[in-house]
Amino acid sequence: MSAVNFGFFNECKIDNITYFPITKWIEKELSYDDGLYVVNKIGNWSFFQSYEKLGLDKLEFLEFLEKSLRAKKDIHVYEQVVEKLKLIAPTEFGCDANLYAKDIYYRTWFLLRDSFFKVISDALLSEHQSKRDYFVWNALSDMHSHQDCLDLHNKVFIIDNSFIAFAEQHWAKARSGCRCDLSVLNERQLSKHNLKAP
Numbered sequence: 001m002s003a004v005n006f007g008f009f010n011e012c013k014i015d016n017i018t019y020f021p022i023t024k025w026i027e028k029e030l031s032y033d034d035g036l037y038v039v040n041k042i043g044n045w046s047f048f049q050s051y052e053k054l055g056l057d058k059l060e061f062l063e064f065l066e067k068s069l070r071a072k073k074d075i076h077v078y079e080q081v082v083e084k085l086k087l088i089a090p091t092e093f094g095c096d097a098n099l100y101a102k103d104i105y106y107r108t109w110f111l112l113r114d115s116f117f118k119v120i121s122d123a124l125l126s127e128h129q130s131k132r133d134y135f136v137w138n139a140l141s142d143m144h145s146h147q148d149c150l151d152l153h154n155k156v157f158i159i160d161n162s163f164i165a166f167a168e169q170h171w172a173k174a175r176s177g178c179r180c181d182l183s184v185l186n187e188r189q190l191s192k193h194n195l196k197a198p
Contacts, residue, residue: 019055022048022064029061029084034077042068059088063104093174105144106176113171119182120167123159134190134197135159136183144177152180156195159184 020028026035042048051064062085069078085101090110099106123135139145139153152170157163170180190197 019057021053021055022051022061025056025058025061029058030077030080034080037077038065038069041074059085059107062088063107066101067104093172095174099176103176105179106174109174109176109178112179112181116167116171116180116182119184120164123184124161132187132197133159133184134186135163136185136190136193136195138181138183140179145179146175146177149178149180154193154195156185156190156198158198 023039026038030038045068047064051060056064062081065081066078066085068074069081071078082101085107086097089095089097089100093110093113095110096106100110120135123133135157137152137155137157139149141150141153148170157166167182171178185193185195187197
């Protein structure tokens with residue numbers, strides 16, 4: 001472990017992403033002994049080496065450790081990571097901090113919601129948007145999926161402001177298992193996927 005102090009501008013929240021090498025996050029977030037334990041245990045993993053080269057934000061760092069140290073023998077560090085995940089849990093949409101810390105599908109909901117509404121915003125603001133472009137709702141299907149998500153899969157919508165209210169209703173409350181996203185397709189692309197415009 002490096003003893004060099006590293007300047008962090010501020011605590012990294014989800015909406016304030018700052019990327020650092022994983023060893024710098026370890027220095028910031030863990031004691032020397034716990035940091036050494038982590039490096040000795042997983043420092044030679046390819047994922048660890050990749051994050052060390054490319055950097056990652058605080059949420060990615062904590063998620064990586066939460067997944068890597070879930071085993072009972074690593075519980076002393078794992079419990080610290082869970083507490084840190086609780087601290088950066090969003091306060092919106094009735095977020096349950098305990099679920100946020102331990103359920104990756106629940107955490108994913110917040111990131112996908114932001115991405116979903118960015119697609120809406122970009123499409124509504126786009127100067128190049130054609131009247132023949134449409135929103136297409138996508139839902140991942142597996143044992144964690146919700147039926148109302150699956151019912152919307154491949155449903156085609158006109159790009160206009162009325163769609164926002166419909167989308168907000170679906171995304172009103174955080175829940176594990178919802179992994180919907182949104183595409184913008186033109187009529188030719190719809191036809192290629194055997195979809196029809198409304």
